[in-house]
Amino acid sequence: MLRYVASKFFYMLVSLFILISATFFLMKAIPGDPFMGEKKPSPEILARLMEQYDLDKPVFQQYTKYLGNIAQGDFGLSMKQQNQSVTDIITDTFGPSLRLGLIAIVVAVIVGVLLGMLAALYHRRLIDSAAMILSVLGIAVPSFVLASLLQYVLAEKAGIFNVMGFDSPLDYVLPVMALSAQPIAFIARLTRSSMLEVLHSDYIKTAKAKGLNWMAIMFRHVIRNGILPVVTYVGPMTANIITGSVVIEQIFGIGGIGKQFVDSITNRDYTVIMGITIFYGILLMLARFMTDIAYAVVDPRIKLDGGKEG
Protein backbone atom coordinates (compact mmCIF):
# COMPACT_ATOMS: atom_id res chain seq x y z
CA MET A 1 0.00 0.00 0.00
CA LEU A 2 2.75 2.40 0.99
CA ARG A 3 4.65 1.66 -2.21
CA TYR A 4 1.51 2.30 -4.23
CA VAL A 5 0.91 5.65 -2.54
CA ALA A 6 4.57 6.61 -2.89
CA SER A 7 4.68 5.83 -6.61
CA LYS A 8 1.43 7.75 -7.25
CA PHE A 9 2.83 10.67 -5.28
CA PHE A 10 6.09 10.58 -7.22
CA TYR A 11 4.28 10.71 -10.55
CA MET A 12 2.15 13.57 -9.31
CA LEU A 13 5.30 15.54 -8.51
CA VAL A 14 6.77 14.76 -11.95
CA SER A 15 3.57 15.95 -13.66
CA LEU A 16 3.51 19.08 -11.57
CA PHE A 17 7.14 19.82 -12.42
CA ILE A 18 6.39 19.42 -16.12
CA LEU A 19 3.35 21.69 -15.86
CA ILE A 20 5.34 24.40 -14.07
CA SER A 21 8.23 24.16 -16.55
CA ALA A 22 5.89 24.18 -19.53
CA THR A 23 4.09 27.21 -18.12
CA PHE A 24 7.35 29.05 -17.55
CA PHE A 25 8.92 28.37 -20.93
CA LEU A 26 5.70 29.01 -22.86
CA MET A 27 5.47 32.42 -21.24
CA LYS A 28 9.09 33.07 -22.17
CA ALA A 29 8.27 32.15 -25.76
CA ILE A 30 5.94 35.14 -26.11
CA PRO A 31 7.64 37.64 -28.37
CA GLY A 32 8.45 41.05 -26.91
CA ASP A 33 8.28 42.05 -23.26
CA PRO A 34 5.11 42.36 -21.18
CA PHE A 35 5.46 46.16 -20.92
CA MET A 36 4.93 46.84 -24.58
CA GLY A 37 1.59 48.61 -24.46
CA GLU A 38 0.10 51.72 -25.96
CA LYS A 39 2.29 53.81 -23.67
CA LYS A 40 5.93 52.91 -24.05
CA PRO A 41 7.73 53.49 -20.73
CA SER A 42 10.98 55.43 -20.75
CA PRO A 43 14.19 53.36 -20.87
CA GLU A 44 14.97 53.99 -17.19
CA ILE A 45 11.54 52.91 -16.02
CA LEU A 46 11.70 49.91 -18.31
CA ALA A 47 15.03 48.90 -16.80
CA ARG A 48 13.59 49.23 -13.31
CA LEU A 49 10.57 47.15 -14.28
CA MET A 50 12.76 44.50 -15.86
CA GLU A 51 14.75 44.34 -12.67
CA GLN A 52 11.66 44.13 -10.49
CA TYR A 53 10.35 41.14 -12.43
CA ASP A 54 13.84 39.60 -12.81
CA LEU A 55 13.59 39.86 -16.57
CA ASP A 56 17.14 41.21 -16.87
CA LYS A 57 18.70 37.91 -15.77
CA PRO A 58 19.50 34.88 -17.96
CA VAL A 59 16.50 32.65 -18.64
CA PHE A 60 17.88 29.66 -16.77
CA GLN A 61 18.51 31.73 -13.65
CA GLN A 62 14.96 33.09 -13.87
CA TYR A 63 13.70 29.53 -14.15
CA THR A 64 15.48 28.21 -11.05
CA LYS A 65 14.42 31.26 -9.09
CA TYR A 66 10.81 30.79 -10.22
CA LEU A 67 10.87 27.15 -9.15
CA GLY A 68 12.32 28.07 -5.78
CA ASN A 69 9.72 30.77 -5.22
CA ILE A 70 6.85 28.48 -6.13
CA ALA A 71 8.10 25.90 -3.66
CA GLN A 72 7.62 28.61 -1.04
CA GLY A 73 4.18 29.52 -2.34
CA ASP A 74 5.32 32.75 -4.00
CA PHE A 75 4.04 33.27 -7.53
CA GLY A 76 5.53 36.72 -8.02
CA LEU A 77 3.84 40.05 -8.63
CA SER A 78 0.92 40.82 -10.90
CA MET A 79 1.94 42.68 -14.01
CA LYS A 80 -1.27 44.65 -14.41
CA GLN A 81 -2.55 45.18 -10.87
CA GLN A 82 -0.27 47.56 -9.00
CA ASN A 83 1.68 46.02 -6.11
CA GLN A 84 -0.52 42.94 -5.94
CA SER A 85 1.19 39.62 -5.45
CA VAL A 86 -0.26 36.71 -7.39
CA THR A 87 -0.46 34.67 -4.19
CA ASP A 88 -2.64 37.38 -2.61
CA ILE A 89 -4.88 37.48 -5.67
CA ILE A 90 -5.34 33.72 -5.48
CA THR A 91 -6.09 33.62 -1.75
CA ASP A 92 -8.44 36.61 -2.03
CA THR A 93 -10.52 35.14 -4.81
CA PHE A 94 -10.40 31.45 -3.96
CA GLY A 95 -12.99 31.59 -1.16
CA PRO A 96 -16.20 32.05 -3.20
CA SER A 97 -14.98 29.58 -5.82
CA LEU A 98 -14.20 26.94 -3.20
CA ARG A 99 -17.61 27.33 -1.56
CA LEU A 100 -19.39 27.18 -4.89
CA GLY A 101 -17.33 24.19 -6.06
CA LEU A 102 -17.76 22.17 -2.87
CA ILE A 103 -21.52 22.72 -2.81
CA ALA A 104 -21.72 21.73 -6.47
CA ILE A 105 -19.73 18.53 -5.78
CA VAL A 106 -21.92 17.56 -2.82
CA VAL A 107 -25.11 18.26 -4.79
CA ALA A 108 -23.78 16.36 -7.80
CA VAL A 109 -22.89 13.25 -5.78
CA ILE A 110 -26.18 13.14 -3.85
CA VAL A 111 -28.49 13.87 -6.76
CA GLY A 112 -26.47 11.78 -9.22
CA VAL A 113 -26.35 8.69 -7.02
CA LEU A 114 -30.04 8.97 -6.15
CA LEU A 115 -31.02 9.39 -9.78
CA GLY A 116 -28.85 6.46 -10.85
CA MET A 117 -30.22 4.23 -8.10
CA LEU A 118 -33.82 5.05 -8.99
CA ALA A 119 -33.10 4.33 -12.63
CA ALA A 120 -31.53 0.97 -11.79
CA LEU A 121 -34.30 -0.08 -9.39
CA TYR A 122 -36.99 0.83 -11.90
CA HIS A 123 -35.03 -0.54 -14.85
CA ARG A 124 -36.84 -0.12 -18.18
CA ARG A 125 -39.63 1.77 -16.48
CA LEU A 126 -40.69 5.40 -16.86
CA ILE A 127 -38.34 6.65 -14.13
CA ASP A 128 -35.42 4.91 -15.81
CA SER A 129 -36.10 6.48 -19.20
CA ALA A 130 -36.68 9.90 -17.68
CA ALA A 131 -33.43 9.71 -15.70
CA MET A 132 -31.48 8.61 -18.75
CA ILE A 133 -32.94 11.31 -20.98
CA LEU A 134 -32.02 13.86 -18.31
CA SER A 135 -28.49 12.51 -18.12
CA VAL A 136 -27.98 12.56 -21.88
CA LEU A 137 -29.19 16.16 -21.91
CA GLY A 138 -26.92 16.99 -19.00
CA ILE A 139 -23.91 15.67 -20.87
CA ALA A 140 -24.84 17.33 -24.15
CA VAL A 141 -25.71 20.85 -23.01
CA PRO A 142 -22.56 22.86 -22.28
CA SER A 143 -22.54 24.41 -18.82
CA PHE A 144 -22.39 27.97 -20.13
CA VAL A 145 -25.46 27.39 -22.28
CA LEU A 146 -27.34 25.94 -19.32
CA ALA A 147 -26.22 28.81 -17.10
CA SER A 148 -27.44 31.45 -19.56
CA LEU A 149 -30.71 29.61 -19.99
CA LEU A 150 -31.30 29.35 -16.23
CA GLN A 151 -30.40 32.99 -15.83
CA TYR A 152 -32.85 34.00 -18.53
CA VAL A 153 -35.78 31.85 -17.49
CA LEU A 154 -35.57 31.76 -13.69
CA ALA A 155 -33.95 35.11 -12.95
CA GLU A 156 -34.89 37.48 -15.75
CA LYS A 157 -38.34 36.20 -16.75
CA ALA A 158 -39.66 34.47 -13.63
CA GLY A 159 -37.82 36.79 -11.25
CA ILE A 160 -37.26 34.07 -8.64
CA PHE A 161 -33.52 34.67 -8.32
CA ASN A 162 -31.13 37.56 -8.74
CA VAL A 163 -29.57 37.76 -12.18
CA MET A 164 -26.13 38.58 -10.83
CA GLY A 165 -24.34 38.69 -7.53
CA PHE A 166 -23.32 36.24 -4.88
CA ASP A 167 -24.50 37.50 -1.52
CA SER A 168 -27.55 35.67 -0.18
CA PRO A 169 -27.83 31.86 -0.02
CA LEU A 170 -30.45 32.09 -2.75
CA ASP A 171 -27.77 33.37 -5.12
CA TYR A 172 -26.02 30.00 -4.94
CA VAL A 173 -28.94 28.12 -6.47
CA LEU A 174 -28.47 28.94 -10.16
CA PRO A 175 -24.65 28.67 -10.32
CA VAL A 176 -24.76 25.37 -8.41
CA MET A 177 -27.43 24.02 -10.76
CA ALA A 178 -25.43 24.98 -13.83
CA LEU A 179 -22.19 23.66 -12.41
CA SER A 180 -23.47 20.33 -11.14
CA ALA A 181 -25.65 19.36 -14.12
CA GLN A 182 -22.92 17.61 -16.06
CA PRO A 183 -21.40 15.74 -13.07
CA ILE A 184 -24.94 14.69 -12.05
CA ALA A 185 -25.46 13.23 -15.50
CA PHE A 186 -22.18 11.29 -15.42
CA ILE A 187 -22.66 10.03 -11.86
CA ALA A 188 -26.24 8.95 -12.60
CA ARG A 189 -25.06 6.89 -15.59
CA LEU A 190 -22.16 5.35 -13.68
CA THR A 191 -24.34 4.48 -10.70
CA ARG A 192 -27.10 3.06 -12.85
CA SER A 193 -24.92 0.69 -14.84
CA SER A 194 -22.94 -0.53 -11.87
CA MET A 195 -26.07 -0.97 -9.77
CA LEU A 196 -27.67 -2.99 -12.55
CA GLU A 197 -24.62 -5.22 -12.59
CA VAL A 198 -24.72 -5.67 -8.83
CA LEU A 199 -28.48 -6.32 -8.78
CA HIS A 200 -28.03 -9.21 -11.21
CA SER A 201 -25.05 -10.73 -9.43
CA ASP A 202 -25.09 -14.03 -7.61
CA TYR A 203 -24.47 -12.73 -4.12
CA ILE A 204 -27.62 -10.64 -4.29
CA LYS A 205 -29.58 -13.75 -5.27
CA THR A 206 -27.99 -15.52 -2.31
CA ALA A 207 -28.93 -12.69 0.00
CA LYS A 208 -32.51 -12.81 -1.27
CA ALA A 209 -32.61 -16.59 -0.95
CA LYS A 210 -31.46 -16.32 2.64
CA GLY A 211 -34.53 -14.24 3.25
CA LEU A 212 -32.71 -11.01 4.05
CA ASN A 213 -35.12 -8.13 3.99
CA TRP A 214 -35.03 -5.64 1.15
CA MET A 215 -33.59 -2.76 3.15
CA ALA A 216 -30.70 -4.86 4.40
CA ILE A 217 -29.90 -6.05 0.89
CA MET A 218 -29.97 -2.53 -0.43
CA PHE A 219 -27.78 -0.98 2.21
CA ARG A 220 -25.41 -3.86 2.95
CA HIS A 221 -24.79 -5.05 -0.58
CA VAL A 222 -26.24 -3.11 -3.45
CA ILE A 223 -25.40 0.48 -2.57
CA ARG A 224 -21.98 -0.34 -1.16
CA ASN A 225 -20.85 -2.09 -4.30
CA GLY A 226 -22.91 -0.02 -6.67
CA ILE A 227 -21.35 3.35 -5.93
CA LEU A 228 -17.74 2.13 -6.20
CA PRO A 229 -17.23 3.48 -9.73
CA VAL A 230 -18.39 6.90 -8.55
CA VAL A 231 -15.16 7.12 -6.54
CA THR A 232 -13.15 6.96 -9.77
CA TYR A 233 -15.07 9.93 -11.07
CA VAL A 234 -13.95 12.33 -8.33
CA GLY A 235 -10.81 13.38 -10.26
CA PRO A 236 -12.53 14.11 -13.57
CA MET A 237 -15.37 15.77 -11.66
CA THR A 238 -12.99 18.22 -10.01
CA ALA A 239 -11.62 19.10 -13.44
CA ASN A 240 -15.16 19.50 -14.74
CA ILE A 241 -16.19 21.78 -11.85
CA ILE A 242 -13.09 23.94 -12.23
CA THR A 243 -13.55 24.35 -15.99
CA GLY A 244 -17.22 25.01 -15.43
CA SER A 245 -16.62 27.57 -12.70
CA VAL A 246 -14.39 29.62 -15.01
CA VAL A 247 -17.38 30.46 -17.21
CA ILE A 248 -20.13 30.22 -14.58
CA GLU A 249 -18.46 32.88 -12.43
CA GLN A 250 -18.22 35.10 -15.49
CA ILE A 251 -21.91 34.66 -16.31
CA PHE A 252 -23.22 35.23 -12.78
CA GLY A 253 -20.68 37.92 -11.95
CA ILE A 254 -19.12 36.01 -9.04
CA GLY A 255 -15.75 37.46 -8.04
CA GLY A 256 -13.99 34.14 -7.72
CA ILE A 257 -10.74 32.73 -8.99
CA GLY A 258 -12.31 31.61 -12.26
CA LYS A 259 -13.38 35.13 -13.11
CA GLN A 260 -9.92 36.35 -12.12
CA PHE A 261 -8.44 33.79 -14.52
CA VAL A 262 -10.57 34.97 -17.43
CA ASP A 263 -9.79 38.61 -16.64
CA SER A 264 -6.07 37.92 -16.52
CA ILE A 265 -6.27 36.14 -19.90
CA THR A 266 -8.12 39.12 -21.36
CA ASN A 267 -5.61 41.59 -19.89
CA ARG A 268 -2.63 39.37 -20.72
CA ASP A 269 -1.50 39.54 -17.11
CA TYR A 270 1.07 36.78 -17.58
CA THR A 271 2.22 36.22 -14.00
CA VAL A 272 -1.39 35.85 -12.85
CA ILE A 273 -2.15 33.43 -15.71
CA MET A 274 0.88 31.36 -14.74
CA GLY A 275 0.04 31.43 -11.06
CA ILE A 276 -3.59 30.40 -11.46
CA THR A 277 -2.69 27.73 -14.03
CA ILE A 278 -0.25 26.14 -11.61
CA PHE A 279 -2.69 26.53 -8.73
CA TYR A 280 -5.43 24.78 -10.75
CA GLY A 281 -2.90 22.13 -11.75
CA ILE A 282 -2.03 21.41 -8.13
CA LEU A 283 -5.72 21.19 -7.20
CA LEU A 284 -6.50 18.78 -10.02
CA MET A 285 -3.48 16.59 -9.40
CA LEU A 286 -4.29 16.40 -5.69
CA ALA A 287 -7.86 15.42 -6.53
CA ARG A 288 -6.62 12.69 -8.85
CA PHE A 289 -4.08 11.50 -6.29
CA MET A 290 -6.75 11.23 -3.61
CA THR A 291 -9.02 9.38 -6.02
CA ASP A 292 -6.33 6.78 -6.64
CA ILE A 293 -5.78 6.31 -2.92
CA ALA A 294 -9.48 6.24 -2.10
CA TYR A 295 -10.13 3.69 -4.79
CA ALA A 296 -7.36 1.44 -3.51
CA VAL A 297 -8.81 1.68 -0.02
CA VAL A 298 -12.40 1.00 -1.06
CA ASP A 299 -11.73 -1.76 -3.55
CA PRO A 300 -9.46 -4.48 -2.19
CA ARG A 301 -9.30 -6.12 -5.62
CA ILE A 302 -7.05 -3.39 -6.98
CA LYS A 303 -3.44 -4.45 -7.42
CA LEU A 304 -1.25 -2.46 -5.11
CA ASP A 305 2.18 -3.70 -6.10
CA GLY A 306 2.65 -1.40 -9.05
CA GLY A 307 0.60 -3.21 -11.65
CA LYS A 308 2.36 -6.28 -13.00
CA GLU A 309 -0.11 -7.99 -15.26
CA GLY A 310 -0.80 -11.49 -13.94
Add this chain to the structure above:
Amino acid sequence: MASDSTTSGTAWDNLQPEDFKKIGMDEKQSEIIQRESLSAWRDSWERLRKNKLAMTGLVIMILILIMAIIGPMISNYDYETNDLMNTNMPPSGEHWFGTDDLGRDVFVRTWMGARISLTVGLAAAAIDLMIGVIYGGLMGYFGGRIDEFMNKFAEILYSIPYLLVTILLLVVFEPSLGTIILALTITGWINMSWIVRGEIMQLKNREYVLAARSMGAGTGRLLFRHLIPNAMGPIIVTLTLSVPNAIFAESFLSFLGLGVQAPVASWGSMINDALSGWMYYPWRMLFPALFISLTMLAFNIFGDGLRDALDPKLKK
Protein backbone atom coordinates in the same frame (compact mmCIF):
# COMPACT_ATOMS: atom_id res chain seq x y z
CA MET B 1 -64.91 -47.23 -36.18
CA ALA B 2 -66.59 -43.93 -35.44
CA SER B 3 -63.62 -41.94 -36.56
CA ASP B 4 -65.30 -40.73 -39.74
CA SER B 5 -67.80 -38.73 -37.78
CA THR B 6 -65.28 -37.08 -35.43
CA THR B 7 -62.54 -36.05 -37.86
CA SER B 8 -63.19 -34.47 -41.18
CA GLY B 9 -60.64 -33.86 -43.95
CA THR B 10 -57.59 -35.84 -42.90
CA ALA B 11 -58.29 -38.92 -41.00
CA TRP B 12 -55.11 -39.32 -38.96
CA ASP B 13 -56.40 -42.45 -37.32
CA ASN B 14 -56.81 -44.27 -40.59
CA LEU B 15 -53.35 -43.77 -42.13
CA GLN B 16 -52.26 -46.77 -44.09
CA PRO B 17 -48.67 -47.70 -45.04
CA GLU B 18 -49.45 -46.63 -48.65
CA ASP B 19 -49.97 -43.08 -47.56
CA PHE B 20 -46.26 -42.71 -46.83
CA LYS B 21 -43.68 -42.04 -49.50
CA LYS B 22 -39.90 -42.29 -49.27
CA ILE B 23 -38.22 -39.01 -50.15
CA GLY B 24 -34.69 -39.95 -49.16
CA MET B 25 -32.14 -37.46 -47.89
CA ASP B 26 -29.90 -35.29 -49.97
CA GLU B 27 -26.82 -34.43 -47.91
CA LYS B 28 -25.94 -31.54 -50.17
CA GLN B 29 -29.34 -29.94 -49.56
CA SER B 30 -28.87 -29.96 -45.80
CA GLU B 31 -25.65 -28.01 -46.05
CA ILE B 32 -27.16 -25.13 -48.01
CA ILE B 33 -27.37 -21.98 -45.89
CA GLN B 34 -30.93 -20.74 -46.06
CA ARG B 35 -30.34 -17.27 -44.69
CA GLU B 36 -28.11 -14.76 -46.39
CA SER B 37 -24.82 -14.62 -44.51
CA LEU B 38 -24.06 -11.34 -42.77
CA SER B 39 -20.65 -9.88 -42.24
CA ALA B 40 -19.91 -8.54 -38.77
CA TRP B 41 -20.34 -4.98 -40.07
CA ARG B 42 -23.68 -5.76 -41.71
CA ASP B 43 -24.81 -7.42 -38.53
CA SER B 44 -23.86 -4.36 -36.47
CA TRP B 45 -25.55 -2.05 -38.95
CA GLU B 46 -28.77 -4.07 -38.71
CA ARG B 47 -28.66 -3.71 -34.94
CA LEU B 48 -27.87 0.00 -35.19
CA ARG B 49 -30.70 0.57 -37.62
CA LYS B 50 -33.23 -0.80 -35.14
CA ASN B 51 -32.01 1.62 -32.46
CA LYS B 52 -34.34 4.59 -32.94
CA LEU B 53 -32.43 6.92 -30.64
CA ALA B 54 -29.11 6.31 -32.37
CA MET B 55 -30.68 6.77 -35.79
CA THR B 56 -32.22 10.06 -34.64
CA GLY B 57 -28.73 11.12 -33.64
CA LEU B 58 -27.37 10.13 -37.03
CA VAL B 59 -30.10 12.06 -38.85
CA ILE B 60 -29.47 15.20 -36.76
CA MET B 61 -25.72 14.90 -37.43
CA ILE B 62 -26.32 14.66 -41.17
CA LEU B 63 -28.82 17.54 -41.19
CA ILE B 64 -26.44 19.83 -39.30
CA LEU B 65 -23.61 18.84 -41.61
CA ILE B 66 -25.74 19.63 -44.68
CA MET B 67 -26.80 22.97 -43.22
CA ALA B 68 -23.19 23.83 -42.40
CA ILE B 69 -22.38 23.31 -46.06
CA ILE B 70 -25.39 24.95 -47.74
CA GLY B 71 -26.60 27.29 -44.95
CA PRO B 72 -24.31 30.21 -45.80
CA MET B 73 -25.07 29.71 -49.53
CA ILE B 74 -28.86 29.90 -49.39
CA SER B 75 -28.89 33.25 -47.57
CA ASN B 76 -28.50 36.61 -49.26
CA TYR B 77 -26.16 37.83 -46.53
CA ASP B 78 -22.56 37.09 -45.66
CA TYR B 79 -21.17 36.53 -42.20
CA GLU B 80 -18.89 39.57 -41.87
CA THR B 81 -20.64 42.59 -43.40
CA ASN B 82 -21.82 45.02 -40.78
CA ASP B 83 -25.19 46.68 -41.30
CA LEU B 84 -25.42 49.35 -38.65
CA MET B 85 -28.92 50.38 -39.73
CA ASN B 86 -30.29 46.97 -38.78
CA THR B 87 -28.64 45.98 -35.51
CA ASN B 88 -30.24 43.53 -33.08
CA MET B 89 -33.23 42.81 -35.29
CA PRO B 90 -35.47 39.96 -34.11
CA PRO B 91 -35.93 36.98 -36.47
CA SER B 92 -38.02 37.90 -39.51
CA GLY B 93 -38.50 37.06 -43.17
CA GLU B 94 -35.47 39.23 -43.96
CA HIS B 95 -33.11 37.77 -41.36
CA TRP B 96 -34.33 34.30 -40.43
CA PHE B 97 -32.44 34.17 -37.13
CA GLY B 98 -32.31 37.96 -36.63
CA THR B 99 -29.19 40.12 -36.58
CA ASP B 100 -26.48 40.79 -33.99
CA ASP B 101 -25.13 44.01 -32.49
CA LEU B 102 -23.29 44.89 -35.71
CA GLY B 103 -26.22 44.02 -37.93
CA ARG B 104 -24.68 40.79 -39.14
CA ASP B 105 -27.08 38.02 -40.11
CA VAL B 106 -27.31 35.43 -37.31
CA PHE B 107 -28.51 32.69 -39.65
CA VAL B 108 -25.38 32.87 -41.79
CA ARG B 109 -23.13 33.25 -38.77
CA THR B 110 -24.72 30.25 -37.07
CA TRP B 111 -23.90 28.01 -40.04
CA MET B 112 -20.45 29.53 -40.53
CA GLY B 113 -19.96 28.77 -36.84
CA ALA B 114 -21.11 25.23 -37.51
CA ARG B 115 -18.38 24.91 -40.13
CA ILE B 116 -15.74 26.03 -37.64
CA SER B 117 -17.04 23.87 -34.80
CA LEU B 118 -17.41 20.77 -36.97
CA THR B 119 -13.99 21.31 -38.58
CA VAL B 120 -12.34 21.58 -35.19
CA GLY B 121 -14.26 18.58 -33.85
CA LEU B 122 -13.59 16.33 -36.82
CA ALA B 123 -9.98 17.40 -37.40
CA ALA B 124 -9.05 17.03 -33.73
CA ALA B 125 -10.70 13.62 -33.63
CA ALA B 126 -8.89 12.54 -36.82
CA ILE B 127 -5.48 13.57 -35.47
CA ASP B 128 -6.23 11.88 -32.14
CA LEU B 129 -7.13 8.79 -34.12
CA MET B 130 -3.87 8.70 -36.06
CA ILE B 131 -1.54 9.33 -33.13
CA GLY B 132 -3.58 7.24 -30.71
CA VAL B 133 -3.80 4.19 -32.96
CA ILE B 134 -0.08 4.16 -33.74
CA TYR B 135 1.07 4.89 -30.20
CA GLY B 136 -1.47 2.55 -28.58
CA GLY B 137 -0.83 -0.12 -31.19
CA LEU B 138 2.90 -0.09 -30.47
CA MET B 139 2.31 -0.17 -26.71
CA GLY B 140 -0.05 -3.10 -26.95
CA TYR B 141 1.97 -4.98 -29.54
CA PHE B 142 5.37 -4.82 -27.89
CA GLY B 143 4.31 -4.96 -24.25
CA GLY B 144 6.95 -5.32 -21.54
CA ARG B 145 9.52 -2.60 -21.04
CA ILE B 146 8.55 -0.56 -24.09
CA ASP B 147 4.92 -0.60 -23.04
CA GLU B 148 5.78 0.37 -19.50
CA PHE B 149 7.91 3.30 -20.63
CA MET B 150 5.44 4.56 -23.25
CA ASN B 151 2.56 4.15 -20.85
CA LYS B 152 4.28 6.14 -18.10
CA PHE B 153 4.92 8.94 -20.58
CA ALA B 154 1.25 8.97 -21.59
CA GLU B 155 0.16 8.87 -17.96
CA ILE B 156 2.28 11.87 -17.03
CA LEU B 157 1.05 13.82 -20.02
CA TYR B 158 -2.53 12.85 -19.20
CA SER B 159 -2.25 14.02 -15.60
CA ILE B 160 -1.54 17.56 -16.77
CA PRO B 161 -4.99 19.12 -17.07
CA TYR B 162 -5.58 19.45 -20.79
CA LEU B 163 -7.66 22.59 -20.76
CA LEU B 164 -4.94 24.42 -18.85
CA VAL B 165 -2.33 23.40 -21.41
CA THR B 166 -4.66 24.40 -24.22
CA ILE B 167 -5.35 27.76 -22.63
CA LEU B 168 -1.63 28.38 -22.10
CA LEU B 169 -0.78 27.49 -25.68
CA LEU B 170 -3.45 29.80 -27.02
CA VAL B 171 -2.37 32.66 -24.76
CA VAL B 172 1.12 32.32 -26.22
CA PHE B 173 0.37 31.56 -29.85
CA GLU B 174 -2.12 33.54 -31.91
CA PRO B 175 -5.44 31.68 -31.83
CA SER B 176 -6.31 30.37 -35.26
CA LEU B 177 -8.05 27.28 -36.52
CA GLY B 178 -4.70 25.48 -36.79
CA THR B 179 -3.39 26.34 -33.34
CA ILE B 180 -6.72 25.48 -31.71
CA ILE B 181 -6.73 22.03 -33.29
CA LEU B 182 -3.08 21.53 -32.41
CA ALA B 183 -3.65 22.58 -28.81
CA LEU B 184 -6.61 20.23 -28.48
CA THR B 185 -4.69 17.24 -29.83
CA ILE B 186 -1.64 17.62 -27.60
CA THR B 187 -3.27 15.51 -24.92
CA GLY B 188 -6.39 14.41 -26.78
CA TRP B 189 -4.85 11.29 -28.33
CA ILE B 190 -4.02 9.61 -25.01
CA ASN B 191 -7.46 8.20 -24.34
CA MET B 192 -7.56 6.68 -27.81
CA SER B 193 -4.12 5.14 -27.38
CA TRP B 194 -5.23 3.42 -24.17
CA ILE B 195 -8.31 1.98 -25.84
CA VAL B 196 -6.18 0.63 -28.71
CA ARG B 197 -3.55 -0.70 -26.31
CA GLY B 198 -6.12 -2.69 -24.35
CA GLU B 199 -7.64 -4.16 -27.49
CA ILE B 200 -4.31 -5.12 -29.04
CA MET B 201 -3.16 -6.79 -25.82
CA GLN B 202 -6.23 -9.01 -25.92
CA LEU B 203 -5.99 -9.75 -29.63
CA LYS B 204 -2.29 -10.43 -30.03
CA ASN B 205 -2.49 -13.89 -28.44
CA ARG B 206 -5.21 -15.15 -30.79
CA GLU B 207 -4.51 -18.05 -33.12
CA TYR B 208 -4.91 -16.10 -36.32
CA VAL B 209 -2.13 -13.76 -35.26
CA LEU B 210 0.11 -16.75 -34.60
CA ALA B 211 -0.86 -18.14 -37.99
CA ALA B 212 -0.03 -14.88 -39.75
CA ARG B 213 3.24 -14.64 -37.91
CA SER B 214 4.22 -18.21 -38.76
CA MET B 215 3.59 -17.33 -42.40
CA GLY B 216 6.19 -14.59 -42.07
CA ALA B 217 4.12 -11.45 -41.48
CA GLY B 218 6.17 -8.61 -40.02
CA THR B 219 5.24 -6.14 -37.29
CA GLY B 220 3.69 -3.62 -39.64
CA ARG B 221 1.56 -6.17 -41.43
CA LEU B 222 0.43 -7.83 -38.21
CA LEU B 223 -0.46 -4.50 -36.67
CA PHE B 224 -2.23 -2.84 -39.57
CA ARG B 225 -3.71 -5.83 -41.40
CA HIS B 226 -4.68 -8.07 -38.52
CA LEU B 227 -4.75 -6.41 -35.13
CA ILE B 228 -6.03 -2.89 -35.71
CA PRO B 229 -8.86 -3.87 -38.12
CA ASN B 230 -10.12 -6.23 -35.44
CA ALA B 231 -10.03 -3.48 -32.84
CA MET B 232 -12.02 -1.17 -35.10
CA GLY B 233 -15.27 -1.32 -33.08
CA PRO B 234 -13.99 0.33 -29.88
CA ILE B 235 -11.85 2.71 -31.96
CA ILE B 236 -14.87 4.00 -33.87
CA VAL B 237 -16.91 4.40 -30.70
CA THR B 238 -14.12 6.36 -29.01
CA LEU B 239 -13.75 8.48 -32.13
CA THR B 240 -17.47 9.31 -32.22
CA LEU B 241 -17.48 10.29 -28.57
CA SER B 242 -14.34 12.42 -28.87
CA VAL B 243 -15.88 14.70 -31.51
CA PRO B 244 -18.37 16.35 -29.11
CA ASN B 245 -15.58 16.79 -26.56
CA ALA B 246 -13.49 18.71 -29.08
CA ILE B 247 -16.52 20.77 -30.12
CA PHE B 248 -17.18 21.62 -26.50
CA ALA B 249 -13.53 22.50 -25.89
CA GLU B 250 -13.48 24.80 -28.91
CA SER B 251 -16.63 26.61 -27.83
CA PHE B 252 -15.25 26.88 -24.31
CA LEU B 253 -12.04 28.45 -25.64
CA SER B 254 -14.01 30.81 -27.88
CA PHE B 255 -16.07 31.71 -24.86
CA LEU B 256 -12.85 32.76 -23.11
CA GLY B 257 -11.89 34.79 -26.16
CA LEU B 258 -9.17 32.32 -27.10
CA GLY B 259 -11.00 30.79 -30.04
CA VAL B 260 -11.22 31.94 -33.64
CA GLN B 261 -10.98 35.72 -33.84
CA ALA B 262 -13.63 38.11 -35.13
CA PRO B 263 -15.15 38.51 -37.65
CA VAL B 264 -15.01 34.73 -38.02
CA ALA B 265 -17.77 33.17 -35.95
CA SER B 266 -17.89 29.99 -33.97
CA TRP B 267 -20.74 28.84 -31.78
CA GLY B 268 -18.75 29.58 -28.65
CA SER B 269 -17.76 33.09 -29.71
CA MET B 270 -21.33 33.87 -30.80
CA ILE B 271 -22.62 32.84 -27.38
CA ASN B 272 -19.92 34.92 -25.75
CA ASP B 273 -20.82 37.96 -27.88
CA ALA B 274 -24.51 37.49 -27.16
CA LEU B 275 -24.03 37.20 -23.41
CA SER B 276 -24.05 40.92 -22.60
CA GLY B 277 -27.33 41.69 -24.34
CA TRP B 278 -28.99 38.37 -24.12
CA MET B 279 -31.79 39.49 -21.85
CA TYR B 280 -32.99 41.83 -24.59
CA TYR B 281 -31.94 39.95 -27.73
CA PRO B 282 -32.39 36.28 -26.82
CA TRP B 283 -32.25 35.06 -30.43
CA ARG B 284 -28.57 35.95 -30.68
CA MET B 285 -27.88 33.40 -27.96
CA LEU B 286 -30.66 30.94 -28.73
CA PHE B 287 -29.56 29.71 -32.14
CA PRO B 288 -25.87 28.98 -31.55
CA ALA B 289 -26.72 27.52 -28.12
CA LEU B 290 -29.45 25.35 -29.59
CA PHE B 291 -27.29 23.97 -32.38
CA ILE B 292 -24.23 23.31 -30.26
CA SER B 293 -26.39 21.39 -27.79
CA LEU B 294 -28.11 19.49 -30.59
CA THR B 295 -24.78 18.56 -32.18
CA MET B 296 -23.29 17.33 -28.92
CA LEU B 297 -26.50 15.46 -28.13
CA ALA B 298 -26.53 13.81 -31.56
CA PHE B 299 -22.91 12.68 -31.39
CA ASN B 300 -23.39 11.35 -27.87
CA ILE B 301 -26.52 9.30 -28.51
CA PHE B 302 -25.15 8.05 -31.81
CA GLY B 303 -21.91 7.02 -30.10
CA ASP B 304 -23.84 5.19 -27.38
CA GLY B 305 -25.94 3.39 -29.98
CA LEU B 306 -22.82 2.52 -31.95
CA ARG B 307 -21.25 0.98 -28.87
CA ASP B 308 -24.32 -1.18 -28.28
CA ALA B 309 -24.43 -2.20 -31.94
CA LEU B 310 -20.76 -3.06 -32.29
CA ASP B 311 -20.50 -4.98 -29.07
CA PRO B 312 -23.79 -6.72 -28.29
CA LYS B 313 -22.21 -8.37 -25.27
CA LEU B 314 -22.11 -5.04 -23.49
CA LYS B 315 -25.80 -4.41 -23.86
CA LYS B 316 -27.74 -4.98 -20.70
